Amino acid sequence: MKLVRYSDGEMKKIGVLSEDLSSVIDLSSIAPAQDSMAAFLRGGSANLENASRMISEEVHIPLNKVTLLAPISDPQKILCIGQNYRDHCEEQNQPIPERVILFAKYATAISNPMGDILIPEVSDKIDYEAELAVVIGTPGRNIPEEAAMTHVVGYMCANDVTARDIQKSDGQWTRGKSPDTFFPIGPYIVTTDEVEDPGNLDIILTLNNKVMQSSNTSNLIFKIPYLISYLSQTMTLMPGDILSTGTPGGVGVYRNPPVFLKSGDEVEVTIPGVGSLKNGVA
DSSP: OEEEEEEETTEEEEEEEOTTSSEEEEOGGGOSSTTOHHHHHHTHHHHHHHHHHHHHHSOEEEGGGSEEEOSOSOOSOEEEEESOBHHHHHHTTOOOOSSOEEEEEOGGGEEOTTOEEOOOTTOSOEEOOEEEEEEEOSOBSSOOGGGGGGGEEEEEEEEOOEEHHHHHHHSSSHHHHOSTTOEEEEEEEEEGGGOSOTTSOEEEEEETTEEEEEEEGGGBSSOHHHHHHHHHTTSOBOTTOEEEOOOOSOOGGGSSSOOOOOTTOEEEEEETTTEEEEEEEO
């Protein structure tokens, strides 16, 4: 399934896409909070089974009559992994990290599919980072690595937009990673049954239709099951939490000359089988 949040006029709702992706089915009748995906996921397998049933039984709304929103607007946590692709380490002339490099973004950084990435006045070195995002569906603490994937409900495209000048001047990453609109996600959550192997997915980013990043999640240094187990040793992972797994080589700051986002640009993250996330820059 492909789970979405969408607006239909003034209302924001939870929905699921039809199998041909041409329409959306309103899940408000089974959503405990009208537009909270995290609350919907807390309903567990019962909500997912009802959503699957409703695809064939309920009234479909043409997709061109609604606006898709970020699939999750209220995660308790956005957990991000730095330097987690071998090709990204190579372009920085950095050794392969021996331990997970963890940082966080805030929910106010979330941006909608087709929404604009807004350049803040305090920065002029804005970079793109294509990423595969993992969505937690089942809560857990101290999760064994061999059971980690049972806690995943699905996957999204993400763009870990970064203000490189702020990141460098601060000496740590939080402020440079979390300006408003700096975490576009979507356009939907693809449930795990539709992704055969998240450890073998092509990941591509284009800037104004030019390929800038092209890699595969097989190049991840720390794999998804390990990351889930590692993180859960110190924190409870909750439904709706987002784990953004890192970006491959090809980011703008390490190009010669460097390439940074500017107003009028269009950036697109594509992960075949997961989706395509397009955003403007303003």
